[in-house]
Amino acid sequence: MNLDHQTRTLGVNRILLAGLLFALGCHAIRCPAQPLPQPSLTDRLLAEDSGSLAALARERGDAVRGAILFSTQSLACTKCHAQGAADLLGPDLTEVSAERNDETIVEAILQPSKSIAKGFESVKILTQEGRVATGRVIRQDADTIVLRELSDANRLIEIARDDIDRMEPQTVSAMPTKLADQLTDRQQFLDLVKYLMDIAQTGHTPHVAASVPASRITSLDPQIHGTVLLDQFGCVRCHDDNAAEPTMYSSTPPKQAPLLTAAASRIDPHYIRRFIADPHGVKPGTSMPDLMQHLSDADREAASTAITQYLMSLTTEPFQRGSIDDKSASRGRELFHSVGCVACHSPRGDDGDELMADRSVALGDLSRKYSIDGLSAFLENPHSVRPSGRMPDMKLTHWEAVDLANYLVSGAGADVDRQPMPTDPDLIRAGRQSFNELGCVQCHVAEHGQTQPVQGRGRAGRYPSLAELNTTRGCLSGEPGAWANYQLDDTQRDAIRVALKSSAATLDDREQVVLTMATFRCDRCHTRDGWGGVSDQRDPYFHTSNENLGPQGRIPPPLSGVGGKLRSKWLRDVLVSGRSIRPYMKTRMPQYGAANVADLIDRFASVDPKPLVEIIQTQDPKEARKTGLELVGNGGLNCIACHTFQHKPAQTMPAVDLTEMAERLHREWFYQYMVSPQLVSPGTVMPSFWPGGKAIRKEILGGDPNLQIGAVWEYLLEGRQARTPRGLQLEPIRLLADRGRAVMLRRSYQGIGKRGIGVGYPGGLNLAFDAEQMRLAMIWKGDFADPGGVWRGQGHGTVRPLGSDLIRFQPGPDLDDAQTPWIVDEGRPPHHQFIGYDLDDIGRPTWMYRWGVVEISDYAVDSQDADSEQTVLKRAVKFTSKDQRDNLVFRVASGENVKAIDGQSFLVDDKLSVRIDPEHQADILQSETGMQLIVPLSLSPGSTTLEVQYRW
Numbered sequence: 001m002n003l004d005h006q007t008r009t010l011g012v013n014r015i016l017l018a019g020l021l022f023a024l025g026c027h028a029i030r031c032p033a034q035p036l037p038q039p040s041l042t043d044r045l046l047a048e049d050s051g052s053l054a055a056l057a058r059e060r061g062d063a064v065r066g067a068i069l070f071s072t073q074s075l076a077c078t079k080c081h082a083q084g085a086a087d088l089l090g091p092d093l094t095e096v097s098a099e100r101n102d103e104t105i106v107e108a109i110l111q112p113s114k115s116i117a118k119g120f121e122s123v124k125i126l127t128q129e130g131r132v133a134t135g136r137v138i139r140q141d142a143d144t145i146v147l148r149e150l151s152d153a154n155r156l157i158e159i160a161r162d163d164i165d166r167m168e169p170q171t172v173s174a175m176p177t178k179l180a181d182q183l184t185d186r187q188q189f190l191d192l193v194k195y196l197m198d199i200a201q202t203g204h205t206p207h208v209a210a211s212v213p214a215s216r217i218t219s220l221d222p223q224i225h226g227t228v229l230l231d232q233f234g235c236v237r238c239h240d241d242n243a244a245e246p247t248m249y250s251s252t253p254p255k256q257a258p259l260l261t262a263a264a265s266r267i268d269p270h271y272i273r274r275f276i277a278d279p280h281g282v283k284p285g286t287s288m289p290d291l292m293q294h295l296s297d298a299d300r301e302a303a304s305t306a307i308t309q310y311l312m313s314l315t316t317e318p319f320q321r322g323s324i325d326d327k328s329a330s331r332g333r334e335l336f337h338s339v340g341c342v343a344c345h346s347p348r349g350d351d352g353d354e355l356m357a358d359r360s361v362a363l364g365d366l367s368r369k370y371s372i373d374g375l376s377a378f379l380e381n382p383h384s385v386r387p388s389g390r391m392p393d394m395k396l397t398h399w400e401a402v403d404l405a406n407y408l409v410s411g412a413g414a415d416v417d418r419q420p421m422p423t424d425p426d427l428i429r430a431g432r433q434s435f436n437e438l439g440c441v442q443c444h445v446a447e448h449g450q451t452q453p454v455q456g457r458g459r460a461g462r463y464p465s466l467a468e469l470n471t472t473r474g475c476l477s478g479e480p481g482a483w484a485n486y487q488l489d490d491t492q493r494d495a496i497r498v499a500l501k502s503s504a505a506t507l508d509d510r511e512q513v514v515l516t517m518a519t520f521r522c523d524r525c526h527t528r529d530g531w532g533g534v535s536d537q538r539d540p541y542f543h544t545s546n547e548n549l550g551p552q553g554r555i556p557p558p559l560s561g562v563g564g565k566l567r568s569k570w571l572r573d574v575l576v577s578g579r580s581i582r583p584y585m586k587t588r589m590p591q592y593g594a595a596n597v598a599d600l601i602d603r604f605a606s607v608d609p610k611p612l613v614e615i616i617q618t619q620d621p622k623e624a625r626k627t628g629l630e631l632v633g634n635g636g637l638n639c640i641a642c643h644t645f646q647h648k649p650a651q652t653m654p655a656v657d658l659t660e661m662a663e664r665l666h667r668e669w670f671y672q673y674m675v676s677p678q679l680v681s682p683g684t685v686m687p688s689f690w691p692g693g694k695a696i697r698k699e700i701l702g703g704d705p706n707l708q709i710g711a712v713w714e715y716l717l718e719g720r721q722a723r724t725p726r727g728l729q730l731e732p733i734r735l736l737a738d739r740g741r742a743v744m745l746r747r748s749y750q751g752i753g754k755r756g757i758g759v760g761y762p763g764g765l766n767l768a769f770d771a772e773q774m775r776l777a778m779i780w781k782g783d784f785a786d787p788g789g790v791w792r793g794q795g796h797g798t799v800r801p802l803g804s805d806l807i808r809f810q811p812g813p814d815l816d817d818a819q820t821p822w823i824v825d826e827g828r829p830p831h832h833q834f835i836g837y838d839l840d841d842i843g844r845p846t847w848m849y850r851w852g853v854v855e856i857s858d859y860a861v862d863s864q865d866a867d868s869e870q871t872v873l874k875r876a877v878k879f880t881s882k883d884q885r886d887n888l889v890f891r892v893a894s895g896e897n898v899k900a901i902d903g904q905s906f907l908v909d910d911k912l913s914v915r916i917d918p919e920h921q922a923d924i925l926q927s928e929t930g931m932q933l934i935v936p937l938s939l940s941p942g943s944t945t946l947e948v949q950y951r952w
Contacts, residue, residue, distance in 0.1 A: 054102035061194025067687035082678035112175035202692030226499025257443035265317035266374025277304035285362030289484035310431025322372035332407025376405035392590030548653040563608030577826040628715025634727030742843040760784030763862035780806040810894040917947035
């Protein structure tokens with residue numbers, strides 16, 4: 001293009017542009033102007049004088065509200081500022097009081113780069129490879145520099161000096177600009193400034209200090225690692241004479257291999273045969289050894305086929321694969337990646353591939369292994385098959401287990417062998433013989449009635465004890481031979497050798513705690529003394545229902561000092577029953593079985609002393625409780641703004657329930673935490689109301705921190721009976737029966753758990769059935785239920801019965817064996833199975849469940865008594881059995897006191913009348929938890945119906 005052409009083109013463009021501007025100008029005259037963008041809160045505050053803002057904050061700011069703002073996730077101040085912490089991006093604010101006046105506090109928020117605290121400047125490092133890292137230098141020596149990264153305040157980066165190309169100081173503060181824009185209005189800014197002023201005034205008090213562990217664990221000790229491996233691979237089963245008891249190498253009960261009595265009904269026999277023949281090829285990473293590496297291919301195939309036939313002979317239920325429910329599988333995928341499965345097992349991609357197979361507990365190809373029914377039954381009650389608790393009970397409901405099973409077995413290809421495997425009596429006999437001769441019997445229970453594998457040192461005692469092992473031969477040699485092949489690597493073999501040279505007697509209680517945690521993989525979720533915790537790769541799979549709680553709302557709590565924090569009874573409830581206080585945390589606390597982890601309770605207490613704090617005893621507990629009530633409410637420290645109260649979630653966030661704190665915590669730990677929450681629990685969103693050991697609310701109890709904290713503690717000691725603090729006002733959501741139909745709500749109920757099913761009857765009676773323990777749990781009159789605790793808690797919380805005259809019945813199944821009843825706990829009875837329910841034409845359910853060979857249907861209706869015109873609850877319980885069943889009892893009611901009125905009528909706690917049909921007789925049984933009204937049953941083949949009437 002020549003210059004003349006360019007000039008002509010430019011001239012034309014100018015004419016066009018002028019015409020366009022003219023048109024736009026005319027249009028602008030005819031149309032109103034567009035509004036200008038509004039300035040942000042930061043911009044508006046910068047336009048004011050910082051001195052005037054400081055004066056207003058001191059006059060009108062609320063330090064309590066400011067303390068709560070300081071700890072919110074949106075501001076995230078506690079990520080960079082914590083009392084006693086020296087390695088964060090920002091300083092301990094109690095340490096900089098001499099450097100700050102009121103005006104500079106305002107400027108620090110609005111203009112953070114104007115004045116950066118000495119020692120908290122940032123640097124930018126360019127490495128030889130071209131990587132850029134920006135952060136604060138935490139420590140350095142002649143070889144390395146450690147930065148806390150600006151973009152992720154939780155991350156430390158270590159850079160070798162030899163790798164650094166250039167390092168430059170930065171003039172921009174690590175504190176974000178426009179931080180005030182995270183606030184809703186000017187008053188919140190004044191509240192935050194007032195809190196920071198109070199912190200600056202307190203200064204530093206040296207006596208406030210957190211408990212520090214006696215030693216930190218940076219990695220797993222080889223002896224402990226080796227002992228964990230000895231357990232994982234079941235070495236004691238062949239090399240110890242009493243393999244059912246804790247050994248000299250571990251105080252934890254030894255791992256028991258899966259029970260095989262019904263394996264062939266839940267696992268595809270074709271898979272069993274292939275797995276026995278080549279365990280490491282079929283399931284890489286399995287702890288099942290190859291016992292036939294010394295055999296020819298033909299002999300290996302023959303033995304695996306025969307053993308499979310033997311296992312098939314042990315069950316009358318054939319394997320049935322079932323068909324995948326895609327919607328159920330989709331729900332199962334979400335469950336698998338949220339409730340905690342991926343803490344140990346590999347997360348999966350959209351195509352089902354394992355994303356972290358080399359760092360995870362192997363699952364293998366479950367689509368070829370399990371039927372849907374078989375896997376769902378196992379997931380619902382894993383300890384029935386794996387009693388050692390290494391696969392924990394994740395407290396799945398029946399339908400959650402079904403969803404998860406559908407997901408895990410989805411993807412089975414057309415090449416899966418779907419033909420049934422015929423059985424052969426000769427092969428069954430040969431399989432039983434091979435099962436014994438190869439040593440399978442040393443680890444596995446196969447025969448019905450057997451509870452433990454065969455005792456003694458395998459294969460007629462020809463294996464030496466662990467203490468006598470030559471650690472260069474056999475399983476540890478790495479060579480093929482007539483011994484178990486675990487495919488150990490060199491690191492594993494070396495660790496096992498270290499463990500064999502020592503014993504558990506050389507491990508102190510602190511190390512025994514680490515050993516148990518490593519055995520059950522507690523370290524996948526929890527940290528303790530610097531060891532363990534959620535890895536960076538798995539962090540995205542830990543979720544919360546309330547982001548305001550920050551990381552502590554989704555990451556399981558640290559276990560450092562937990563013995564000095566939690567009372568032993570609460571620890572037992574957590575470890576044995578899986579009790580939880582964090583409904584907002586989607587990752588669940590599993591159950592490992594009492595016999596497997598109960599030892600931890602005493603060990604935690606022995607190694608974690610309670611904090612040494614000064615506690616002033618309250619002279620007048622009643623008056624202290626009144627003051628504590630004031631402090632907890634919105635006129636005091638406003639604890640109720642963030643904490644749940646009696647299962648009612650707070651409006652800001654559903655932090656742990658106030659009414660459970662005194663039941664959970666040691667008083668000494670509570671005092672220490674209140675004074676300095678960030679020091680005790682770094683990263684917590686709990687604000688400090690006594691920064692530097694000095695009270696914000698100086699007008700209450702003379703501003704004495706000990707007296708104030710003591711008053712709060714006295715109030716918390718009231719537990720569930722505590723008076724409701726000011727500031728908690730949630731109107732109930734009323735769910736009622738309507739238009740002659742019953743209403744049903746399947747949710748968690750107080751005292752029942754997640755498998756509670758409530759029913760509101762049109763006649764004004766209500767009940768809740770416990771589908772976990774198969775029992776009538778409670779009955780009441782009037783309005784049905786308030787599901788607000790569940791619906792407001794995004795699926796967590798509990799349903800609250802409305803109405804009046806609530807009667808609760810004792811836990812434990814209604815139907816049980818009279819001679820060997822189930823020992824009641826918070827779990828599910830092992831021999832009871834909930835099947836479901838049917839609804840009649842107005843929505844009233846018939847509960848259906850199974851106990852052994854007995855099938856039960858339980859149908860209740862509301863009915864008006866003809867004589868008294870009172871509405872009563874009539875219950876018809878039908879028992880159907882294929883076989884004769886004697887020595888059974890059915891509990892119809894329970895209470896503190898039960899007395900007979902006549903042969904068929906009884907009075908429970910002077911308020912509930914119970915009448916039994918004339919075909920049955922009832923007995924009164926005294927138990928440890930009260931009295932029970934039971935009906936003895938002797939069931940012949942066929943059906944029997946028990947009718948009961950409740951009037952109250």
